[in-house]
Amino acid sequence: MSGELSPIDRAKFVAAKRAVDFVEDGMRVGLGTGSTAAWMVRCLGELVRDEGLKIRGIPTSTRTAELARQVGIEVTSLDEAKWLDLTIDGADEFDDELNLIKGGGGALLQEKIVATASDQMIVIADVAKQVSNLGAFPLPVEVIPFGWQTTKALVEETLVSLDVLGRETTLRMNGTSPFVTDEGNYIVDLHLNRISNARQMALVMNQIPGVVENGLFIDICDVVIIGHGDGKVEIRDINAGTVNEERIDFVDNDNLFADI
Template identity: 75%
Template sequence: MPAKLSAIDTAKFVAAKRACEFVEDGMRVGLGTGSTAAWLVRCLGELVEDGLKITGVPTSIRTAELARDVGISVTTLDEAKWLDLTIDGADEYDPELNLIKGGGGALLQEKIVATASDRMIVIADRTKQVETLGAFPLPVEVIPFGWQTTKALLEETIAALDVMGDKVTLRMDGNAPYITDEGNHILDLHLGRIGNARQMALVLNQIPGVVENGLFIDICDIVVTGNGNGRVQVKDINNGSSSEDVIEFDEDENLFADLGD
């Protein structure tokens, strides 16, 4: 049996478990990428094993592989066309449920899938909640051609915006640049604080060479936040509701202890 879960793993697990309650039989569900989203995929896999019928649209190659491994039927967004729900993690979220995403390198597919859904639910632990976005480096996906020119344009642009820092770094994978599923690079913007996230999102996408940025503005509908003691908060931005409950589970039967960061 796996060892006792850490507080952070417990928080991710209970958030994922609670988010599964929004999934209904027959739904087409966008499946996010990252360590927290992986817990969701495993939880959904258990429900599928018990008879739940859903179709998953993964946001990355690795999520697709995990979904198939746990028995979830997988299709493409082109085949599904529109989704009932997308559930994904986040690197940061603010009180208005605006997000920074892309720490796992899948921001482009994640944003496309999320915006092709009736609702987006974010699952997170308490550390992802912030008053102002920007402490987590903001990922920007860029095409490889002329990326250094794109980097210089980004540096020039953010220097004129309401931020605390203006450092831009190329994301690496060992000694080579990180390559996204679409064959692009990621430039991480170390901003410290983003004074106007909406303006930032619009301005960044006007720069030649930029494919997409990791700011998710007015996309997320619900955030499910897990805590290390098993408590879960659910905040719905559309109806202004907020609720809290406790997720009970038998840790000795937990199969997810290998899904930490």
């Protein structure tokens, strides 16, 4: 398997492989959305199949739920689980304080709800996702469809008073139609280039009528596991103030990964 992967995919895989070591029998685990999170779901499925791990997974999107069921993970809802032991998810960007931009896959609302309902959030990412200042990746803002153009205009007006390098906003599309989230909403992507005060941005965006949620995850992530293409992983724990490096061996034959 490893010989067929690009360096980026190898980095995602080793981060995911290390992250599932945090999962213990009987846990309620939030399952993130995106390409890196998909590796994690498959790694968990491997543990369920080969080692008899018993967990309940709470997915953050319909596609994650489908994948989890395919690999044998018991899936339940957040309403049923009520509170989670752990959430493992990817990120589009993270900074030195482990603040994040998420939502590139369009699941930011469910991802934030699940992450904040967890005792711990672990983010898995390749090293390219690390930035000194958030904002190079477009910031997703989920808005209700009713009056979305008015909401978009209010967002643009608000950006004038914020310290950002860019102010272009675009409605996310799916072909010729607006992209629609699992909750039936639209996403406006903010092309800011740099966000000087992410905490302020997160608070201000959510005060705009029509905005449901934004993709800034502030003070939510506890641990980031950074994967590298050579199998090295770096584990940063913001609460313990520790940084550790390890190396993950690749697995060359596993049918859970055959279609990636």
